[in-house]
Amino acid sequence: MTHSLHRIGSSDNKQGDYVFISRPAMGINHEGCAPRIRRSLQIIFEVGPTNLGSLTTKENMALGLNPEEMISKMEDNSPIMCCFHDREKIKEVLTRLKEEDLGLSVVVTGEMEDVVELCREVGLKPHSAGISLGIYGKTELLPEEDVLCFTTMCGHAMVSAGIVKQMKESVKKGIMSSEEAANILSAPCLCGIFNNVKAQKMLDEECEK
Amino acid sequence: MKIYEDKCIGCENCIPYCAMNAISMVDGIAVIDQEECVECGVCLRVERCPVDAIYENEESNQWPRSVRKVFSDATAKHENTGVRGRGTEEVKTNDVTARFKRGFIGVALEFGRPGVGTKLKDVEVITEALAKEGVEFEPKNPLTFLFTDASTGKIREDVREEKVLSAIVEFVIPEEKIEKIFSLIQEAADKTETVFSWGLVARFDDEGNLPIVDKLEKMGFRVPRNMKINVGLGRPLREE
Numbered sequence: 001m002t003h004s005l006h007r008i009g010s011s012d013n014k015q016g017d018y019v020f021i022s023r024p025a026m027g028i029n030h031e032g033c034a035p036r037i038r039r040s041l042q043i044i045f046e047v048g049p050t051n052l053g054s055l056t057t058k059e060n061m062a063l064g065l066n067p068e069e070m071i072s073k074m075e076d077n078s079p080i081m082c083c084f085h086d087r088e089k090i091k092e093v094l095t096r097l098k099e100e101d102l103g104l105s106v107v108v109t110g111e112m113e114d115v116v117e118l119c120r121e122v123g124l125k126p127h128s129a130g131i132s133l134g135i136y137g138k139t140e141l142l143p144e145e146d147v148l149c150f151t152t153m154c155g156h157a158m159v160s161a162g163i164v165k166q167m168k169e170s171v172k173k174g175i176m177s178s179e180e181a182a183n184i185l186s187a188p189c190l191c192g193i194f195n196n197v198k199a200q201k202m203l204d205e206e207c208e209k
Numbered sequence: 210m211k212i213y214e215d216k217c218i219g220c221e222n223c224i225p226y227c228a229m230n231a232i233s234m235v236d237g238i239a240v241i242d243q244e245e246c247v248e249c250g251v252c253l254r255v256e257r258c259p260v261d262a263i264y265e266n267e268e269s270n271q272w273p274r275s276v277r278k279v280f281s282d283a284t285a286k287h288e289n290t291g292v293r294g295r296g297t298e299e300v301k302t303n304d305v306t307a308r309f310k311r312g313f314i315g316v317a318l319e320f321g322r323p324g325v326g327t328k329l330k331d332v333e334v335i336t337e338a339l340a341k342e343g344v345e346f347e348p349k350n351p352l353t354f355l356f357t358d359a360s361t362g363k364i365r366e367d368v369r370e371e372k373v374l375s376a377i378v379e380f381v382i383p384e385e386k387i388e389k390i391f392s393l394i395q396e397a398a399d400k401t402e403t404v405f406s407w408g409l410v411a412r413f414d415d416e417g418n419l420p421i422v423d424k425l426e427k428m429g430f431r432v433p434r435n436m437k438i439n440v441g442l443g444r445p446l447r448e449e
Contacts, residue, residue, distance in 0.1 A: 003296065005437045006323060006406045025302035025443065055284050058254070079301075097442055105302040105443030112436040116417055119440050126413045127446075128309060130300040130437030131421070133407040133430055136398035141325045148323060151228075156283040156295075157324040157374050158251050162225035188226065188251050190283060 003155040004109040004193050005130045008148040016085040016201070017153075019109035019193045020044070020093065023079035029103060030076050036102040037074045041067070043096045044082060047089050052082035053192025060192040062183045080104075085197040087118070094122045146206070150199055154189035163188075171203045178203035210246055210253060210269065212239050216262035223252045223263060228324050228374065247281040247326055247374045248274070273368045276329070279351065280373035295319075296377045297349045300410045300439050307447035313381050314421065315410030318394065321375035322406040329355060330369035332378055335397035336362030339380065342390065347379035384421075391428065 004019040022040055024030035044052065045067045053060030056078045057070050084090040090108065097106065108115050112129065119126045135142065142148060143161040150164040151157065167181035176184075182199040186192075212223075217238040224232045224239065231245035232252065239262075241252075253263045268274050279285045280295055298306065299315065309315040318335060321327030332352065339346075340362030346353045357363045382390050394407065411421035425432050 005408050005435075006319075007435055008323070019437075021301055022442075023298065023301055025298060025305040028302075028305050029444065058284050094440065094442075101444070103442070103444035105304050105439060107301050107437050107439045109435065109437040111434050112419070112438065113434065115436070115438045115440075119438075120417070124440045124442065126417055127304040127439040127441040128300050128410055128412050129419055129439070131409045131411065131419075131425075132433050132435065133409065133425070134433065135323065135404050135406050136395075137401040137404040138325075139404055141404060142323070152323050156249075157228050157322060158249065158283060160226055160228040160230075160251070161324060162227065162230065166225045188255055190254075 003191070004107075005155070006132045006135070006152055007109070008145060008152045015111070016087075017110065017195050017198050018084045018087070018090045018115075019082075019195075020049075020084065020090060020106065021079060021081050021109075021193075022104045022106045024077065024104055026077060032076065033104065034074050034076050034078070036104055037076075037078055037080060038071050039100065040080055040097060040102055040104060041071045041074065043100075044080065044093055045071075047092050047096075049082040049089070049192075050085045050195055050197050051186055051192045053190045054078065054081070055190055058190055060186065060190055062186040062196065065192075081191040081193055083193045083195045085195060087114075091118055091122060094118065094124065098122055098124060149202060150185060153194045153199065154191070155193065156189070156191065158188040158190070159185055159194060168203065168206060172207055178207070210241050210248060210250065211264055211266045212241055213262045213264065214238055216260050218260055218262075220259060222257040222259070226252050226255050226257065229326050229372075245326075245372065246277075247372055248278040249281040249374055250278070250284070273371055276355070276368050276371050277373050280376050295351065295375055297347060297379060299379070300437055302443060303410065303439050304441050304446055305443035309381060309410045309412065311412045312384055314384055314387060315381050316379070316390070316394075317408040317410075318378040319375050319406045319408065320378065320401070321373065321403055323404070324374075325404045326372055326374055327376060327403040328370055328372050329364050329376060331401060331403050332376055333362060333364055334401045335394060336364075336378055338362070338393045338397065339378070339390070342393065344380050344382065344390065347381070350377060350379040352376045352378060384424075387424070388428065
């Protein structure tokens with residue numbers, strides 16, 4: 001229920017981080033909707049997502065996903081999952097989807113006021129919201145917040161604290177660039193909602209400290 | 210997941226990728242702790258092993274260990290729901306399904322998240338209390354299939370000890386029950402052996418406001434501004 005919801009971090013580093021998920025409702029409007037899923041993906045690729053992935057084809061942009069091949073493999077129940085760091089791009093995607101009225105549901109994860117304003121600019125009426133109340137229980141088992149900022153960008157926890165720590169260390173020591181490290185971190189998140197541009201920015205900020 | 214002893218060259222490349230910290234070096238080769246491994250498959254998929262020593266053993270797909278994979282490997286499809294992932298469509302398609310209507314709140318308690326993991330029996334810390342209050346668990350959520358009887362909130366004996374990356378306790382309550390149910394959840398937080406991420410689903414009003422936020426803040430919750438918003442593009446649109 002919470003795939004893109006619980007992203008940890010201050011409001012500052014969430015700017016430039018929009019998760020986009022679209023899918024049909026199983027049993028209601030999913031039958032025969034593969035062409036509409038493909039059309040939505042064409043629009044998204046034309047605009048240019050920061051990252052995009054697929055659990056159907058088990059790949060993401062960090063793993064070298066080929067858009068045309070991926071689009072051709074979409075099924076009636078394939079979700080579309082991607083992220084953007086550029087507000088204008090996600091606005092363009094929403095605008096074009098509204099114009100074409102493809103009928104697939106869309107959720108956008110980001111700062112509430114910002115997403116509601118995006119909806120207003122595009123002429124959409126926000127319907128419902130997923131709200132995070134945070135993490136409870138034995139929080140002493142968690143890694144530090146500056147690690148969680150990276151790991152929680154993959155809602156399925158495919159990006160481990162261990163690889164985040166290793167990449168941070170590698171960038172600090174100059175073994176690899178922040179861009180290379182961000183791409184390595186985004187690879188295990190097959191949904192493609194790990195925002196590698198945001199990750200790169202956070203790695204750079206750490207090096208400046 | 211397992212590692213062929215005779216193939217492993219001890220490079221340690223796989224170790225940092227494990228979200229459960231289940232891989233360690235023993236006598237110069239990498240070994241996966243089978244108790245801690247949740248079968249998420251990341252170590253295999255990232256292809257960092259230079260000698261292809263990591264493999265999925267037969268037991269990973271046999272009951273009851275197979276539940277680890279369906280609750281941990283995002284690419285695994287649940288037999289019961291036909292949907293990949295650990296949850297449901299929830300807010301993603303609420304404009305079409307109207308699963309969460311005005312006057313009602315969807316609740317999702319994702320045990321083990323983020324990145325800590327949970328034994329399936331650990332969810333009972335809240336499910337038994339909720340069941341006594343008459344809460345009905347979401348029938349399409351994969352966890353609901355693992356209760357001996359959803360009206361008790363008790364997890365089946367054969368899967369209790371299985372460890373997974375996360376499992377989501379999901380249900381809907383009328384808004385007037387929010388204080389009572391949320392107080393039970395807060396009590397469970399003090400007793401659990403793991404962590405859980407707490408999420409809600411609520412409707413916007415016609416003016417584009419989220420009245421639930423004020424209510425939560427009055428109850429003492431700090432409500433993060435980062436939210437997952439259904440923008441109302443689904444058709445046919447259901448408004449009730």
